[in-house]
Amino acid sequence: MDNKKLAELLFPNVDKTPEYYETLYPPRNLPEGARVTRLGPSPTGFIHLGNLFGAITDERMAHQSGGVFFLRIEDTDNKREVEGAVDVVIDTLSYFGVEFDEGAGKDGETGAYGPYWQRQRADIYHCFAKKLVEDGWAYPCFCTEEDLSDMRQRQEAEKANPGYYGKWAVHRNWSLEQIEAALAQGKPYVLRFRAPEPEGKYFKIKDAIRGELSMPVNDMDFVLLKSDGIPTYHFAHVVDDHLMRTTHVVRGEEWLGTLPFHIALFAAFGWKAPVYCHTAQLMKIDNGIKRKLSKRKDPELSLDYYKSEGYLPGAVWEYLMTVLNSNFEDWRLAHAAAPIDEFKFSPNKMSVSGSLFDIDKLNDVSKNYLATLDSETVYKYITDWAQNCDPEYYELLTRDRNFSVGMISIGRGDKKPRKDISHWKQSKEFYSFFFDELFKMEDPFPENVPEEDRKAILTKYVETYDHSDDQSQWFDKVRAIAEELGYAPQPKLYKKNPELYKGHVGDVSSVIRVAVTGRQNSPDLWCIQQVLGKERSLARVRSNI
RNA sequence: GGCCCGAUGGUCAAGCGGUUAAGACACCGCCCUUUCACGGCGGUAGCACGGGUUCGAUUCCCGUUCGGGUCACCA
Numbered sequence: 232m233d234n235k236k237l238a239e240l241l242f243p244n245v246d247k248t249p250e251y252y253e254t255l256y257p258p259r260n261l262p263e264g265a266r267v268t269r270l271g272p273s274p275t276g277f278i279h280l281g282n283l284f285g286a287i288t289d290e291r292m293a294h295q296s297g298g299v300f301f302l303r304i305e306d307t308d309n310k311r312e313v314e315g316a317v318d319v320v321i322d323t324l325s326y327f328g329v330e331f332d333e334g335a336g337k338d339g340e341t342g343a344y345g346p347y348w349q350r351q352r353a354d355i356y357h358c359f360a361k362k363l364v365e366d367g368w369a370y371p372c373f374c375t376e377e378d379l380s381d382m383r384q385r386q387e388a389e390k391a392n393p394g395y396y397g398k399w400a401v402h403r404n405w406s407l408e409q410i411e412a413a414l415a416q417g418k419p420y421v422l423r424f425r426a427p428e429p430e431g432k433y434f435k436i437k438d439a440i441r442g443e444l445s446m447p448v449n450d451m452d453f454v455l456l457k458s459d460g461i462p463t464y465h466f467a468h469v470v471d472d473h474l475m476r477t478t479h480v481v482r483g484e485e486w487l488g489t490l491p492f493h494i495a496l497f498a499a500f501g502w503k504a505p506v507y508c509h510t511a512q513l514m515k516i517d518n519g520i521k522r523k524l525s526k527r528k529d530p531e532l533s534l535d536y537y538k539s540e541g542y543l544p545g546a547v548w549e550y551l552m553t554v555l556n557s558n559f560e561d562w563r564l565a566h567a568a569a570p571i572d573e574f575k576f577s578p579n580k581m582s583v584s585g586s587l588f589d590i591d592k593l594n595d596v597s598k599n600y601l602a603t604l605d606s607e608t609v610y611k612y613i614t615d616w617a618q619n620c621d622p623e624y625y626e627l628l629t630r631d632r633n634f635s636v637g638m639i640s641i642g643r644g645d646k647k648p649r650k651d652i653s654h655w656k657q658s659k660e661f662y663s664f665f666f667d668e669l670f671k672m673e674d675p676f677p678e679n680v681p682e683e684d685r686k687a688i689l690t691k692y693v694e695t696y697d698h699s700d701d702q703s704q705w706f707d708k709v710r711a712i713a714e715e716l717g718y719a720p721q722p723k724l725y726k727k728n729p730e731l732y733k734g735h736v737g738d739v740s741s742v743i744r745v746a747v748t749g750r751q752n753s754p755d756l757w758c759i760q761q762v763l764g765k766e767r768s769l770a771r772v773r774s775n776i
Numbered sequence: 777g778g779c780c781c782g783a784u785g786g787u788c789a790a791g792c793g794g795u796u797a798a799g800a801c802a803c804c805g806c807c808c809u810u811u812c813a814c815g816g817c818g819g820u821a822g823c824a825c826g827g828g829u830u831c832g833a834u835u836c837c838c839g840u841u842c843g844g845g846u847c848a849c850c851a
Contacts, residue, residue, distance in 0.1 A: 273851050308850050376849085392778055393847060421849050447779065457849040464851050487780055488846040511782085512844075553800080557789060560800055582789080584782045585844060592788065592801045602814090647814045706810075713810090722810075740810040752812035 234367050237407055240414065241371060241422070242361040245354070249362050252355060256344050256474045265298035267478045269334070270324075271305045271468075276313035278323050279533045280588065281483070281513045284551055286329045288510060289481045291576035293332070298478070301334035303471060304348045307461050323534050327544040344475040349467050356462045359470050359500070360422055360455055368499040369455055371420040372402040373413050396426060400452045422456040426495065436494065439479065439508040439578040449491035465489060469496040472505055481508040481578075484585075508578050513554070514585040532588065541616040541655025545571075546597035553596060556580045568603070594653040602648040606640040613639070616655040624659050627666045637762040638665045641754045649754060664748045665763065670771075674751040677741045679734050684716055688742050689776045691715070696772075698765035702757045706740075713739040746775045 259267060268289040272282065293300035304317055318337050324330075333342030340347045363369040372395070374382075379395070386393050403425060405413075413420070429448040436444050455466040462470070472480060487509050497504040515532065537547055548571065552559045557580050566573065601609070610632070617625035628635045639662075642649030652658045663669035676685055691712045700708070710720040713736040719725035725735035744756050747768055753759060760768040 271851085275851090305851065311850070372849095374849095379848085387777095390777080419849095441781080444781085451847095454849050459849080461849090463849070468851095483845090484781070485845055485851090490780090509781090514844080554788065560789085561798095564799085586789090587787060589787050589801070595801055642813075645814085649813050651813060709810075735810080737810045744811065750812090754811095754813070756810080 234365050238361045238364040242357050245358050245361045247358050259476045262297050266292045266296040267299045268293045269301045269303050269477050271303045272320050273305045274316035275311050276316035276319050278320055285481055290329050299332045302331040304335045306350045368425050369422050370425055372423045373418050373420045395452045396450050419458040421454045421458050423452040424455055426450045426452050439506050440581045441583050446491050449495040453492050465492045473502045477505050480505045484509045511582050512585040514587050539620050546600040549600055550593045550596040554586050597653040598650040601652055602650045606636050606643055609639050610636050613655050641758045672749045676745050677738050680738050685742050686776050688739055689772050693772055705757050709740055710736050746772045
């Protein structure tokens, strides 16, 4: 077989040589140890937590080593493409704090290793495909879909492994004449890899996350170019990551099975393969079954969900880091206020088995994170969120800025800050009683206080209320009311001699609390009233007399 | 089914031949306290199973079981 001639026949239009591209995309001039990583999403318009998980890994590896992190759009499957999806990827990741140094962008692209849209790299792929044909590593296959499904059925009957390989690879040894004839008839074909006779059954490879792996040597004649001339992921990955000088390939463990393809291809080209980092999947419990996060089934795990619920990117990042690097939580405990950049991220600290996504944990991490923010910052975030996601809330929050900031300040900034809020959507619920439009009586008055006592408490409260009282003066008056009506001024007294009292000052303040906030539980009542103002506080009390 | 990867409490996880088997979330109890939240203290709960190797296995090896992934002209 004259491979040279076949290559010419198959790729008459290729006018560049591999050497041309090698010089066009020279090795990157980066400091020793710098890592070049990339994110290669297919533009389906859906991006979920798992994608962020991988993106953060890429981003950290590149930026903590002084390297480059770029975005390449893997649009080789036009069936799945969704309009505007690239912008969504960029915007969403940017919202969550992941920025690219190079590659595809919203207005074109930046960087010297492009194009960064695979569809625009057809010439490059064809050049290298031609090279493979010349060297005897690839051949055209004219099998139709029916041919292949027939083959699968026969394989099933014979209990042979499925796939196009060995004796099943019917076009593997076609003569030039046969190929020419088929081509002349205009038969569509794919270009397949000619898998070499495996020398050993297994090979070993070191994965930066998983350590040493043992994989079977590839014997599949997998597809390099589809019949429309567009490369498969496998071929594009190898050509692109070589030419773009990627040093570390971070991808999900679902790629582990096809790793032998990639290794075989790198070997065929005589190129050095990048370091692979196969991440574990984020899982979810579904009807008691642990399974990988699915694009279709788990819309609530899309990143938009967290955006619309009002989780702060920093908090999501923080949570993901706890899952990503097993030593992160210890580090965070020791460096509570340190910026997250200072944490040394290392791929070998990554978990190898899939972790269950834990919303409770996210909420906890998020509460702690939000508690460290000052009131002005919270005000800004919360209004930004509401502006996009809850116009009514936005209106209320911005109506009186000082009021809102005052409300947010309650219990904030102390050495033991309150941790009531995990995400902004939830804050609306939490703060609702501050706004007359949202205020409602959510809890009943305490059951152990009879109605007449309740009215008496509230009446006396209104009579003695002085808005300028400080916190202790104010509470002394509440105590006095309690005592006057037969309630213990201190809970301890009541506990000692419960028969002497109707209840204790806690019950009395509960009555006031319910009247003012509509709830039995709330932050400090005096602080709330200071924010609400005298008139609104007392009006709520009066309406319960 | 073949192949690959994995298995420490409900969840996330330290551990890398000898430990009372860390820690975090959740849960429960107590303390603090006018409620809640915060904070403090304590508690329930775990090395999937069976064989080896070893003086000694959570740790190493082999099976089994279970879970996940993958077997496309999708990525």
